[in-house]
Amino acid sequence: MKILITGGAGFIGSNLAKRLVNEGHDIVVLDSLLRGNKLEKDTYSKVKFIKGDVRDLSLVTEASKNCDLIFHFAAVLGVDIVADNPVETMDVEVIGTRNVVEAAFVNNVKKIMYASTSGIYGHSAIENALTEEVLVDPRTSYAMAKRYNEIYLASHHEEKGLNVISLRFFNVYGKNQDNRMVVPRFFEQAISGEDITVFGSGNQTRDFTYIDDTVEACVQLMNVNGCHIVNIANEAEWCITELAQKIKSITESNSKITYLEAPKKRYDYEVERRVGSSEKLQKLTNFKPMTSLGEGLSMILEDNYKTQINYNEIG
Helix, strand or coil: CEEEEECCCCHHHHHHHHHHHHCCCEEEEEECCCCCCCCCHHHHCCCEEEECCCCCHHHHHHHCCCCCEEEECCCCCCHHHHHHCHHHHHHHHHHHHHHHHHHHHHCCCCEEEEEEEHHHHCCCCCCCCECCCCCCCCCCHHHHHHHHHHHHHHHHHHHHCCEEEEEEECCEECCCCCCCCHHHHHHHHHHHCCCEEEECCCCCEECCEEHHHHHHHHHHHCCCCCEEEEEECCCCCEEHHHHHHHHHHHCCCCCCEEEECCCHHHHHHCCCCCCECCHHHHHHHCCCCCCCHHHHHHHHHHHHHHHHCCHHHHC
8 A cells, every 4th residue: 555644753653654664565754853753764765755744735735646545643742842832733733634634635545544642531531441432521732633633534534435543542652752751751760860750649540552552553443444533542550650660660770759740731631540441442453452561661671771771870
């Protein structure tokens, strides 16, 4: 297949591009590179790379010519960056998705797979694992734009038959993720001997899903048509303090775990409990993310940080 990945130089997109290239697909990557290029050299040499903004309709239209499928992953990411740039966040989401849909119809692309977020659930149904049928509660510009796009894409399925799958990612982590996200930030602090800084009580929980499982779910869902919203979740609940303790342990770090009051701009992002159900994913694909947090953190340590650790300094 010929496949366009918008945001394909980012964390999830670059890992997906690598997998699809290795499977023999013809991959086009469209990315602005504002947050750098995470494509490995070997993968980069095998894709058609287009530097540009998803808000440029002519560029998106050109990039998607003769494509069979579009993975639309371009987005503004990171709590602090999103909180400081709500207008750009909304623009990239809303204008970018509209452009992707328009380009798909111009070029007769039959399917769009969209990177949504578990943040759409907000504070809803915190007593249970979140299913796709739960009444959502988006509270941030990022989550609201993601939910709008889910509805926008579903509307094009209803009216025009476009196949659309919205992927609600749950705290994806893994190789080559940058420190806008909590896992690499904790690793960097632990390895450098700095305090591992936790916002809030540390009792808030998340469902951490390893990147390889996330990519596998995306690949499996390429074979599913129609209109679906699908959680990509590990179904395991870990509190942030446990995450910090695990990273401190496997890096053999002497760092202290300290607790900071969350800045006001983080208020709507500070959900006390979030764990997802992967039942729908299993029904559609017979696949379930299975990498445990311990296994995933160990693989990150081996791939990203092992050479950085000076055990004489750690003691």
